Amino acid sequence: MSVLTYIESKDxxxxxxxxxxxxxxRALADQLSTDLVILCFNIKNINELSNYGPDKILNINNDELxxxxxxxxxxxxxxxxxxxxxxxxxxxxxTDCKYLAPSLxxxxxxxxxxxxxxxxSSLTPFTLRRSTFSNKAFSDVIIKNxxxxxxxxxxxxxxIEKKSSPEILNLEINIPESxxxxxxxxxxxxxxxxxxxxxxxxxxxGLKGPENWGMIEELAKxxxxxxxxxxxxxxxxxxxxxxxxxxxxxxxxxxxxIAIGISGAIQHLAGVSSSKVKVVINSDPDAPFFKAADYGxxxxxxxxxxxxxxxxxxxxAVNN
Amino acid sequence: MKILVCISCVPDTTSKINFxxxxxxxxxxxIQFVINPNDEFGLTRAMWIKEMDNSTVDTIxxxxxxxxxxxxxxxxxxxDKAIRINEKPTDGFRVAKLISDxxxxxxxxxxxxxRESIDYNGTMVPGIISEILNINFITNxxxxxxxxxxxxxxxxxxxxxxxxxxxxxxxxxxxxxxxEESDLKxxxxxxxxxxxxxxxxxxxxxxxxxxxxxxxxxxxxxxxxIKMIDSENLDELVEIFNKNAKVI
Ligand SMILES: Cc1cc2nc3c(=O)[nH]c(=O)nc-3n(C[C@H](O)[C@H](O)[C@H](O)COP(=O)(O)OP(=O)(O)OC[C@H]3O[C@@H](n4cnc5c(N)ncnc54)[C@H](O)[C@@H]3O)c2cc1C
Numbered sequence: 001m002s003v004l005t006y007i008e009s010k011d012x013x014x015x016x017x018x019x020x021x022x023x024x025x026r027a028l029a030d031q032l033s034t035d036l037v038i039l040c041f042n043i044k045n046i047n048e049l050s051n052y053g054p055d056k057i058l059n060i061n062n063d064e065l066x067x068x069x070x071x072x073x074x075x076x077x078x079x080x081x082x083x084x085x086x087x088x089x090x091x092x093x094x095t096d097c098k099y100l101a102p103s104l105x106x107x108x109x110x111x112x113x114x115x116x117x118x119x120x121s122s123l124t125p126f127t128l129r130r131s132t133f134s135n136k137a138f139s140d141v142i143i144k145n146x147x148x149x150x151x152x153x154x155x156x157x158x159x160i161e162k163k164s165s166p167e168i169l170n171l172e173i174n175i176p177e178s179x180x181x182x183x184x185x186x187x188x189x190x191x192x193x194x195x196x197x198x199x200x201x202x203x204x205x206g207l208k209g210p211e212n213w214g215m216i217e218e219l220a221k222x223x224x225x226x227x228x229x230x231x232x233x234x235x236x237x238x239x240x241x242x243x244x245x246x247x248x249x250x251x252x253x254x255x256x257x258i259a260i261g262i263s264g265a266i267q268h269l270a271g272v273s274s275s276k277v278k279v280v281i282n283s284d285p286d287a288p289f290f291k292a293a294d295y296g297x298x299x300x301x302x303x304x305x306x307x308x309x310x311x312x313x314x315x316x317a318v319n320n
Numbered sequence: 321m322k323i324l325v326c327i328s329c330v331p332d333t334t335s336k337i338n339f340x341x342x343x344x345x346x347x348x349x350x351i352q353f354v355i356n357p358n359d360e361f362g363l364t365r366a367m368w369i370k371e372m373d374n375s376t377v378d379t380i381x382x383x384x385x386x387x388x389x390x391x392x393x394x395x396x397x398x399x400d401k402a403i404r405i406n407e408k409p410t411d412g413f414r415v416a417k418l419i420s421d422x423x424x425x426x427x428x429x430x431x432x433x434x435r436e437s438i439d440y441n442g443t444m445v446p447g448i449i450s451e452i453l454n455i456n457f458i459t460n461x462x463x464x465x466x467x468x469x470x471x472x473x474x475x476x477x478x479x480x481x482x483x484x485x486x487x488x489x490x491x492x493x494x495x496x497x498x499x500e501e502s503d504l505k506x507x508x509x510x511x512x513x514x515x516x517x518x519x520x521x522x523x524x525x526x527x528x529x530x531x532x533x534x535x536x537x538x539x540x541x542x543x544x545x546i547k548m549i550d551s552e553n554l555d556e557l558v559e560i561f562n563k564n565a566k567v568i
Contacts, residue, residue, distance in 0.1 A: 068477075070457065094478060095460055095476070095477060095478055096477070096478075098436075098443045098459075099447070099459050099460070100447075101443075101444070101447070102416075102443070102444040102445075102446070102447025102448045102450075102451065103447050103448075103450065103451040103457070105413070105444070105448065105451075106448055106451035106452060107451065111413065111531045111532060112412075112413075112444055113532070114441065114442055114443050114444065115441055127535070129538075131441070132439070132440055132441055132537075133331075133337045133438075133439055133440075133441070134333075134438050134439075134441060135540070136337040136539075136540070137337050137339070137537050137538060137539055137540070138537065138538040138539075138540070139534045139536065139537045139538070140534070140535050140536045140537075140538075141532050141533065141534050141535070142532065142533045142534075142535055143531065143532050144529070144531050144532070144533075145531050179456055179486055179487065180456055180457075180458065180484055180485070180486040181484065181485050181486065182482055182483070182484055183472065183482075183483040183484065183485055184482065184483045185477075185480065185481075185482040185483075186480045186481050186482070187479050187480035188479060188480050191479075193478045193479035193480075194478075195478040195479070196478065196479070198567065199565075199567050223561075223567060223568065235500075235501060235502075241462070241476075241496070241497055242476065242479075242480070242481075244496070247333055247438060248333070248357050248358075248438070248495075248496055249496070255565060255566075255567065256561070256565045256567050266333065266334055267333045267334070270333075273540070276565075277560075277564065277565045279557070279560075290546055291543070291546070292543060293546050294543075294544075294546060294547065295546065295547050295548075295549055295557065295560060296546050296547070296548050296549065297548070297549050297550075297551050297554075297557065298548070298551065299551035303551070304551055304554065307554055308554050308557065308558075311554050311555060311558050312558060312561070312568065315558050315562070315568060316568060319562075319568075
């Protein structure tokens with residue numbers, strides 16, 4: 001029985017969060033004293049995957065898998081895992097992974113556990129800790145099944161480099177037709193998506209109106225960050241729905257989250273609290289966000305953000 | 321058309337989450353329970369379909385008697401019948417299996433669930449139902465159109481949206497955008513009166529082994545004291561970006 005980790009790709013490259021997923025899977029395989037197989041689709045250069053210690057890599061090159069399709073992907077992963085006698089499948093926490101995992105769990109007779117934040121604290125019984133109540137709590141869960149799919153939370157485990165010389169596998173896998181068709185796809189051009197971002201710059205109702213987002217976009221550009229917003233901001237149409245973060249919007253688990261003119265309502269905090277470093281800029285010293293952040297500045301965003309942008313630009317000019 | 325809306329009963333989003341009995345049980349004291357927000361968008365979307373083509377809309381919940389006020393609320397909003405499967409929901413697979421059993425005995429064309437419930441955040445019930453019943457599944461739906469036997473759904477993906485289509489029967493996972501929040505239906509007096517006459521079916525379950533067990537809850541670590549930075553000293557923040565967060 002081995003551990004298999006399915007790695008997502010984009011433009012024929014492993015997605016950035018893959019390396020954390022592989023690091024987790026390697027550590028789990030060590031804990032179980034077994035092999036780690038990486039499964040990926042249509043990746044051009046698989047060399048960088050061996051920096052995190054796989055024993056084997058199965059890269060399926062197949063045009064049928066060039067676009068995400070829940071049925072085709074779940075079937076391909078399921079077939080690969082049964083051919084390789086896999087006991088544990090490790091996946092990331094992306095929207096696509098969360099879409100395919102339930103189907104995959106039924107196909108492989110596994111139990112799926114999402115939002116996992118650490119390695120098993122015990123192997124018998126197999127016990128995992130996961131985030132629950134929209135990041136307001138954690139729970140330890142015992143899984144009775146021997147076959148388990150573990151979906152890990154972004155940024156919960158970190159990277160562990162461990163160079164290996166993996167065996168490259170070759171397996172023929174038939175991909176069935178899908179009964180779900182993609183009619184079209186619309187990607188916002190240029191900007192970094194919240195899920196892919198290392199840094200998120202988020203702004204709220206304190207910005208007064210959509211015309212004031214220039215300085216926010218500039219800050220995001222300087223830092224290479226994604227932009228996000230609080231719920232009322234997207235409800236009022238100041239920013240697109242896709243930027244809404246929080247309990248009922250997108251979850252954020254980045255290295256740095258900068259909240260500007262956001263009060264820090266419990267529903268907002270629930271979605272962003274697993275970010276590592278949180279910085280708040282707010283004119284109200286009593287804003288609840290100050291209780292949940294690592295660094296805070298009390299003051300007017302319209303005064304602070306432009307100044308900060310200038311300072312960051314000069315810092316980069318001198319140091320790069 | 322026959323539509324089934326899956327309803328999860330969750331603590332109101334403002335709830336403070338606490339645990340009792342040695343941190344093994346969620347403390348429901350003082351907690352107000354509501355329809356899971358992601359399911360609520362789906363319920364309103366279902367009511368719109370019903371208004372267009374006279375579909376029937378049933379709602380289903382796996383839960384103990386304490387969830388009945390939530391199911392009655394769905395009847396007051398306009399559902400025709402509510403079903404409560406009498407079991408405490410503790411495992412996503414089990415909940416999906418129980419609902420699947422009900423669906424296979426009652427033939428629904430369209431099943432609407434939420435992309436996830438905001439309490440246990442399992443994100444698995446609709447996907448598992450689709451696989452057990454071998455029907456189409458589209459989640460993260462922010463738009464849904466129905467044309468005869470075909471549905472077209474807008475799905476939120478990372479960095480954008482995609483349009484997917486498939487045939488009925490199908491199950492979708494909804495979220496905000498399926499309808500706008502300002503469009504959410506709330507019960508009116510007439511609805512509440514009518515709800516009293518509507519059926520609430522209770523289904524007993526047979527014992528079966530449940531695959532997972534939550535043994536302990538934890539609250540997040542207390543946050544360390546925040547470090548305040550003077551708005552006149554933004555260089556300090558630049559240095560934190562550089563040294564602590566290592567982002568520049
Ligand atoms: C069921 C439900 C689900 C919800 N889900 C979410 C969710 O997922 N995400 C979410 O974000 N919210 C959610 N909310 C809404 C949430 O309760 C808050 O209403 C919302 O987060 C507040 O947004 P805000 O901080 O932008 O606005 P406000 O609360 O109005 O705060 C604006 C802040 O800006 C500050 N400010 C004003 N002017 C300036 C200035 N010049 N410079 C600096 N600061 C300034 C103010 O001091 C204030 O703190 C939900 C609510 C409900 C009921």
